[in-house]
Amino acid sequence: MDDTIRARVRLWLRAEQALGAGRFVHAGRRNASGVGAAEGGAAGARAPAEHAAPPPARAASSAPQAPTLFAAAEGDLAAPAYSRQEKIALLAELDAKHVKPCRKCVLCQQRRTTVFGEGDVDAALFFIGEGPGEEEDRTGRPFVGRAGKKLDEMIAAMGLRREQVYIGNVVKCRPPGNRTPEPGEMATCVPYLIRQLEIIRPKVIVLLGATAVRGLLEIPAAVGSLRGQWRTWRGIKVMITYHPAFLVRTPTLEARRAVWSDLQKVMAELGLKNPRAR
Ligand code: SF4
Numbered sequence: 001m002d003d004t005i006r007a008r009v010r011l012w013l014r015a016e017q018a019l020g021a022g023r024f025v026h027a028g029r030r031n032a033s034g035v036g037a038a039e040g041g042a043a044g045a046r047a048p049a050e051h052a053a054p055p056p057a058r059a060a061s062s063a064p065q066a067p068t069l070f071a072a073a074e075g076d077l078a079a080p081a082y083s084r085q086e087k088i089a090l091l092a093e094l095d096a097k098h099v100k101p102c103r104k105c106v107l108c109q110q111r112r113t114t115v116f117g118e119g120d121v122d123a124a125l126f127f128i129g130e131g132p133g134e135e136e137d138r139t140g141r142p143f144v145g146r147a148g149k150k151l152d153e154m155i156a157a158m159g160l161r162r163e164q165v166y167i168g169n170v171v172k173c174r175p176p177g178n179r180t181p182e183p184g185e186m187a188t189c190v191p192y193l194i195r196q197l198e199i200i201r202p203k204v205i206v207l208l209g210a211t212a213v214r215g216l217l218e219i220p221a222a223v224g225s226l227r228g229q230w231r232t233w234r235g236i237k238v239m240i241t242y243h244p245a246f247l248v249r250t251p252t253l254e255a256r257r258a259v260w261s262d263l264q265k266v267m268a269e270l271g272l273k274n275p276r277a278r
Contacts, residue, residue: 087122137173241258
């Protein structure tokens with residue numbers, strides 16, 4: 001890591017210390033509403049009071065460069081395009097200093113480890129699922145169980161390898177018994193995901209399943225009624241499709257065709273050729 005990157009990371013951390021974790025969370029949640037009223041659904045209605053309150057005043061001069069870094073969290077396409085090395089450093093800091101020690105919601109109580117996410121920091125495509133399952137909780141890696149194998153198949157069908165995309169979840173700790181995360185748990189955790197998105201800046205986000213849709217876009221609707229249509233989140237195109245676990249449980253021709261149709265739209269957007277047509 002060169003001195004410039006070290007300096008930027010130090011500034012980012014100093015800014016966060018100066019502004020406080022609350023500031024970090026508020027910025028993230030306001031971003032989530034950037035999907036617009038039509039897509040926002042119940043935005044705010046289920047957010048805890050701490051997120052509904054206006055953000056605290058920015059701390060004073062002790063962090064002169066903080067506005068630049070945090071302004072990135074407030075505009076559609078205003079996020080700075082970090083270099084690969086900066087992305088690696090920022091994501092590592094986010095994981096080590098914030099996610100790993102996080103005890104902000106009850107999901108910390110039964111986790112074995114946090115599951116930050118993984119993949120290419122320069123990925124054009126970012127898959128977002130619900131949260132870690134048993135296998136992910138054991139290994140610290142996202143999508144490594146049966147659903148993970150199905151996701152690998154989906155990625156391969158697009159002509160890509162897992163290492164070429166980025167994979168994350170709405171919550172970083174396993175909900176006990178693989179239950180669905182509660183709205184408050186998602187609201188508490190999703191700022192970490194938002195920060196990952198700000199750093200990586202993919203061209204396309206694929207939301208896998210209803211919980212991912214609720215977590216990022218705050219739309220409380222069934223995937224069947226949302227999938228296959230483009231949406232935007234802070235200027236990034238978003239495709240909604242079924243969670244791979246659904247395909248494992250319900251491997252019908254109809255479900256597989258629906259997912260493949262959604263993935264083909266993503267491939268067209270990214271300029272990927274259909275490997276099946278070669
Ligand atoms: S789920 Fe997220 S907010 Fe809750 S303890 Fe884990 S990392 Fe923290």
